[in-house]
Amino acid sequence: MSRLNSVWPELWVRRWAKRSISLRLLLAVLVMIGLALPVAGTLLSHHYRASATQAFDERLGATLNVIMAGVTYDRIEQQLVHDRALGDPRFDNVYSGWYWQITDGEQHTLASRSLWDQRLPVIDSDTLSARSIPGPRGQSLRVVERDIYLAPLETPLHISVAARDDVLARDIGEFQRLLWGGLVGLGVLLLGVLALQVRWGLAPLRRMHANLHEVEQGRAEQLDTRLPDELATLAASMNAVLARDQRLIERGRHTAGNLAHALKTPLSVMRLQLRQLPEANRAAWEVELERVDSAVRHHLARASAAGEGVRFAPIDLHATLAPLLNGLARLAQRRGIELRQTWAGEIKVHMDGQDIQELVGNLMDNALRWAHSDVQLQLESDGQQLTLTVSDDGPGMNESECQQAVQRGKRLDEQRSGSGLGLAIVTDLVALYSGQLQLSRASTGGLKVVVELPVVARNRLV
Numbered sequence: 001m002s003r004l005n006s007v008w009p010e011l012w013v014r015r016w017a018k019r020s021i022s023l024r025l026l027l028a029v030l031v032m033i034g035l036a037l038p039v040a041g042t043l044l045s046h047h048y049r050a051s052a053t054q055a056f057d058e059r060l061g062a063t064l065n066v067i068m069a070g071v072t073y074d075r076i077e078q079q080l081v082h083d084r085a086l087g088d089p090r091f092d093n094v095y096s097g098w099y100w101q102i103t104d105g106e107q108h109t110l111a112s113r114s115l116w117d118q119r120l121p122v123i124d125s126d127t128l129s130a131r132s133i134p135g136p137r138g139q140s141l142r143v144v145e146r147d148i149y150l151a152p153l154e155t156p157l158h159i160s161v162a163a164r165d166d167v168l169a170r171d172i173g174e175f176q177r178l179l180w181g182g183l184v185g186l187g188v189l190l191l192g193v194l195a196l197q198v199r200w201g202l203a204p205l206r207r208m209h210a211n212l213h214e215v216e217q218g219r220a221e222q223l224d225t226r227l228p229d230e231l232a233t234l235a236a237s238m239n240a241v242l243a244r245d246q247r248l249i250e251r252g253r254h255t256a257g258n259l260a261h262a263l264k265t266p267l268s269v270m271r272l273q274l275r276q277l278p279e280a281n282r283a284a285w286e287v288e289l290e291r292v293d294s295a296v297r298h299h300l301a302r303a304s305a306a307g308e309g310v311r312f313a314p315i316d317l318h319a320t321l322a323p324l325l326n327g328l329a330r331l332a333q334r335r336g337i338e339l340r341q342t343w344a345g346e347i348k349v350h351m352d353g354q355d356i357q358e359l360v361g362n363l364m365d366n367a368l369r370w371a372h373s374d375v376q377l378q379l380e381s382d383g384q385q386l387t388l389t390v391s392d393d394g395p396g397m398n399e400s401e402c403q404q405a406v407q408r409g410k411r412l413d414e415q416r417s418g419s420g421l422g423l424a425i426v427t428d429l430v431a432l433y434s435g436q437l438q439l440s441r442a443s444t445g446g447l448k449v450v451v452e453l454p455v456v457a458r459n460r461l462v
Contacts, residue, residue: 022202025198026191026198029190029191029194033187033191034187037184037186038183041180044179045176048172052168052171052175056142056163056165057130057142057144060130060142060143061128061144063088063100064144064159064161066084067082067084067086067102068159069084070083071110071150071159073150073152073153080108080109080157081110082102090114091113091114093114094114094116096114097139097163098114098162099115099135099141099161099162100160100161100162101119101120101159101160102158103119103122103157103158104153104155104157104158105158106155108153108157115136118135120133120135120143121133123145124158125146125147125158126146128144129144130142130143130144132165139164140165140169141163141165142162142164142165143162145158145159145160146158147159204227204228207227208224208231208234208235211223215242217350219313219314221242222243223239223242225239267289267292267293271289274289314348314349314350315348315353315356316347316348317347317356318343318347320353320356320357321356324357324360324364325360325364328361328364331368332368335368336373337371337372337373337375338373338374339368340375340376341379342376342377342380344379347379347381347386349386349455349456350456351433351455355429355432358429359430359451360377360390363423363449364390366423366447366449367392367446367449370394370446371392371393371446372393372394372446374392374393375390375391375393376389376392376442377389383456384454385435385455386451386453386456387450387451387452388451389448390448391442391444392442392444393442393444393446394446395445396442396445397439402440402447423439426451430451434454435451435452435455437449437450438450438451438452
């Protein structure tokens, strides 16, 4: 159980570490509003209730002073007399909710007509006090009362003034409804305004993200640095990294090309010298020299391939492959082979032109080498990836041969010319672009090669 308690906070932190900045800011604002507004509402409500109750008590206290000033004791009649008009008819209406009472707790009692035959509860209090009490007919009353001494009476008189507090409660309730309604509206307004502020404040980050996507898609070479100071420095640093990576990749490709040219002459010289050797010794050296030549060309071809690590602007596939396919069509015509092409509309891909030419060229060269009379090339796109299919009517391959065909240097027919590198280079290029390569038997009886590449250029959203 203790281990679970220690793991849970870590899982919670990991989960929230992936939350968006906008969500974090909005949740922080929501927590702040959820804590601040209820506290403010409670304090305001309490203050208004206290102020309204105090004002109500002061009004009752003023009436009590008037009553206290008008009370006398008639010695002849030996009773209390109140001879000052209060100016409020509610004290004369029976059970109106406004009452006053003067009593010594024994035989002398004087009350307003509104009390009729009822009496208010009495407590001893030398100073002015206020409290809530039940009144006639279940009324809730607010009473202000105090004790006074009136000559010639020896016992103190208790004077009380009471009024229904439903008006006070209704006034307080109305204020609370308006207060909480206003606070809820204020909270929604603040949340909306702060949401707009968060969206406006994070707009440069969204613009930077869109700019990065453009760089990834090859529509831009660098990030726009027209950003706030905090992000402009970051964008400039990222631009420097992008430029350095581009230079390294270009330098590697140039080095591979230079190395290829540098190795051609020594290999050619070695072949010429090899012909001067006796026939018995020549065969073994030719095999080893062919292996060296194959290995060099394979690694140079892979090193010169750009792959997905480089950002490319979308290229028109038909325009890029047109020169290559025209040459292959002439070659097929000389060999008596029909070369058929199927294009599913205009296709744009994010690839290096040399890479796609190398890939299609190797597949077509292999198909033309083995085909009897028919070679088919089909290119189509479903909006997500490019599907390239090459098939022929040659002898084809079984499942085991299909697996061997993509291995570097493997040749299934030693009587045919070639180093066996074609499909191996295609396999490397497909892997570099995170694609898939499938070999199977074609409907015409020969080999069918299907290449799927996730490099289709998507239309830019405006």
